[in-house]
Amino acid sequence: MSKIMDDAVDSGGIEVIIQNEEDKTAPRCPHGPALLFEKTGNGEEKGRRFYACSACRDRKDCNFFQWADEKISEARMLAREEQNRSKMPLFSHQEYSSRFREFVSLPLEQRRFCVDCQLLILPEERATHAKHKALSEDTTVQRLKRPSLLLCPLDNKKSNAQYLFADRSCHFLLDMLLGLGFQKILCVGTPRLHEVIKLRNMKGKSPKMKSLLLDIDYRYCQFYGQDEFCRYNMFNHHFFDDEEAVTFFQGFLREEEGAKVVMITDPPFGGLVKPLANSFSQMAITWKNQNKVSNAGQMPMIWIFPYFFESRILECFPSFSMLDYQVDYDNHPLYKHGKTGRKQSPVRLFTNLSPKDIILPEDEGYRFCSVCERYVSAGNKHCPKCDTCPSKDGREWRHCDECGRCVKPSWRHCSSCGHCALPDHPCGQSQTGCFNCGSQKHKLRTCPKKHNKRMIVPGGRGAPGLLKHIAGKSTTKNKRRRTVT
Numbered sequence: 001m002s003k004i005m006d007d008a009v010d011s012g013g014i015e016v017i018i019q020n021e022e023d024k025t026a027p028r029c030p031h032g033p034a035l036l037f038e039k040t041g042n043g044e045e046k047g048r049r050f051y052a053c054s055a056c057r058d059r060k061d062c063n064f065f066q067w068a069d070e071k072i073s074e075a076r077m078l079a080r081e082e083q084n085r086s087k088m089p090l091f092s093h094q095e096y097s098s099r100f101r102e103f104v105s106l107p108l109e110q111r112r113f114c115v116d117c118q119l120l121i122l123p124e125e126r127a128t129h130a131k132h133k134a135l136s137e138d139t140t141v142q143r144l145k146r147p148s149l150l151l152c153p154l155d156n157k158k159s160n161a162q163y164l165f166a167d168r169s170c171h172f173l174l175d176m177l178l179g180l181g182f183q184k185i186l187c188v189g190t191p192r193l194h195e196v197i198k199l200r201n202m203k204g205k206s207p208k209m210k211s212l213l214l215d216i217d218y219r220y221c222q223f224y225g226q227d228e229f230c231r232y233n234m235f236n237h238h239f240f241d242d243e244e245a246v247t248f249f250q251g252f253l254r255e256e257e258g259a260k261v262v263m264i265t266d267p268p269f270g271g272l273v274k275p276l277a278n279s280f281s282q283m284a285i286t287w288k289n290q291n292k293v294s295n296a297g298q299m300p301m302i303w304i305f306p307y308f309f310e311s312r313i314l315e316c317f318p319s320f321s322m323l324d325y326q327v328d329y330d331n332h333p334l335y336k337h338g339k340t341g342r343k344q345s346p347v348r349l350f351t352n353l354s355p356k357d358i359i360l361p362e363d364e365g366y367r368f369c370s371v372c373e374r375y376v377s378a379g380n381k382h383c384p385k386c387d388t389c390p391s392k393d394g395r396e397w398r399h400c401d402e403c404g405r406c407v408k409p410s411w412r413h414c415s416s417c418g419h420c421a422l423p424d425h426p427c428g429q430s431q432t433g434c435f436n437c438g439s440q441k442h443k444l445r446t447c448p449k450k451h452n453k454r455m456i457v458p459g460g461r462g463a464p465g466l467l468k469h470i471a472g473k474s475t476t477k478n479k480r481r482r483t484v485t
Helices: 002-012 074-086 093-104 123-129 167-179 191-203 218-222 242-253 273-291 307-316 463-484
Strands: 014-017 035-039 048-052 065-067 112-114 119-121 182-188 210-215 229-233 260-265 301-306 321-323 347-351 367-369 374-376 398-400 405-407 412-414 419-421 454-456
Touching: 093 119, 093 218, 112 123, 119 123, 167 182, 167 191, 182 191, 182 242, 182 273, 191 210, 210 242, 218 229, 229 242, 242 273, 260 273, 273 301, 273 307, 301 307, 307 321, 307 347, 321 374
Parallel strands: 182 210, 182 260, 210 229, 260 301
Antiparallel strands: 014 035, 014 454, 035 048, 048 065, 112 119, 301 347, 321 347, 367 374, 398 405, 412 419
């Protein structure tokens, strides 16, 4: 799905502009500072710029839109501020924490969780939720320690879909990180991992690890204190509680008494790669500043994403490498482990940790390749001609002498096209070229005429909805012009 959307982005000519950290001029929607985009046409040097929501791809979820050169009236600005306030959570993080303490002090028969509102409700609030679906028998203290099982996962694929790690993947990640000497885990968009860390600490069967969860889902404010959870938008590096949350974040990154920090992130698969990378780079800068690390030092990171984003992630972080480990999710219809899910999950680990130091579970079929000096999946056979274990999807790839590289087993060499492709590919048909300069030799994202700070929207967030939105804006503007004429 993401690749199809990426083609739509290229043909539509939408690019995202990464601004300087010091630039505070971006307007805000309920999801924090908007991102700056540019709409370009075929052969145009520069298109008109506009701001749109950083977090939502579908305009129905957040319809924020503003031309960059547009002057906003005071009345419209006030209306926007009121709209942003109306989308804020019912309570502050401090108030949610206070409510939680009151809630757990209640007898079990008086505890209620409103499924419709996704809220822990106190006795005096029951009348307000009388017509809603509520849980009572499942609100034990033990159940409250697993909020990811109590809360309904957000499932809008165009904005905030939540796919939660299977416990198998959580325990592998934590055992692996403990073996590498990490004691502090920065969980960015990984609520299930944060939850499992806390559970393991309580059981006391493994060394303790500290964790801080950064996530845009404010519902976790109900279960975690301000020192355990910060509401955060990873697409624009925005902390919703501003200075207070930033202070907790900075303090967590300090490696006091030798406590090593590693960041693990699991962004939505339809997300913009380069804005995400920009946010993670800002985190790495904060880590360096807090620990007085030289520019050569790198904050340890693990970015969990589908394997077909490899080239884009490596473009942003050249020091990263992709591991063969397949990450599974409990609530994803395909990316599960076992007979109920897909045979091979496409989700991988991208990391700046040394691959040879990361031991993958041999009981799941992973083996060590002494030539590549890393663990690979069972089907990833070393190719002596390529001098690497080439498979990306877990299947055994085959070498094509004509192409001079290994390809997927379902591909066949096409003499007309001069390269390997699926047998039913559209042979001989020209592909869409560059939307920026008109060349048929490259796509927009590799155009040499782009400005250095201009970046393509990869992965699809914002593209199709924005194209329709811009078209609507342009049509309205043209109608006004005709009316005036």
